[in-house]
Amino acid sequence: MNNDIVPGFDEDRDDSLKISLDKLDDVENGVLITLNGYIDTYNSVYFQKQIGKVISAGKYNLIFGCSSLNYVSSTGIGSFTSFLKLVKPKGGDIVLMNIQPKVYEVFQLLGFSQFFNIKSNMADALGYFTQGGENVSVSAFPKVVSCPVCSRRLKATKSGRFRCSDCKSIIAIDQSGHVFLG
Known part of the structure; x- marks a missing residue:
């Protein structure tokens, strides 16, 4: 094929x-x-x-x-x-x-x-x-996310890796705003 x-x-x-x-x-x-x-x-x-x-x-x-x-x-x-x-x-x-x-x-x-x-x-x-090379999706940021370990609500301004302010777990937030343990 x-x-x-x-x-x-x-x-x-x-x-x-x-x-x-x-x-x-x-x-x-x-x-x-x-x-x-x-x-x-x-x-x-x-x-x-x-x-x-x-x-x-x-x-x-x-x-x-x-x-x-x-x-x-x-x-x-x-x-x-x-x-x-x-x-x-x-x-x-x-x-x-x-x-x-x-x-x-x-x-x-x-x-x-x-x-x-x-x-x-x-x-x-x-x-x-x-759409001629334009970004048609709206940015997911800023976004309020929950830590997957302790459920603490955190404000994310961009994608990347971050440390939870409560439990100190490292979390990753992708460009769509999805949260993963990082």
């Missing part, structure tokens, strides 16, 4: 990272790239080669489905950055969707979270492209 969207895509495989493609009918030159596994130094060459095939096939508007992406190293983030550099001059863009909190934290720690369009659902990801 991937070969129907990008000829020759399924010729290469890697057990640590499964990549599947779905055509996006509502987005010109768009494709949903679902990632399952992890991206590190050892499989990043495979990852770059596969996404390079997608871009070479004229797909410049990429939505990466990351709900099953368990880990991304700094090398993997570098791969995403190189894809962005390839599609931007062609009028394309990248959206990262459903990033797990641990993976999002790596993007934040390395200072890359502001370079990428990160959305929490398909409607917002598609909306980014169909």
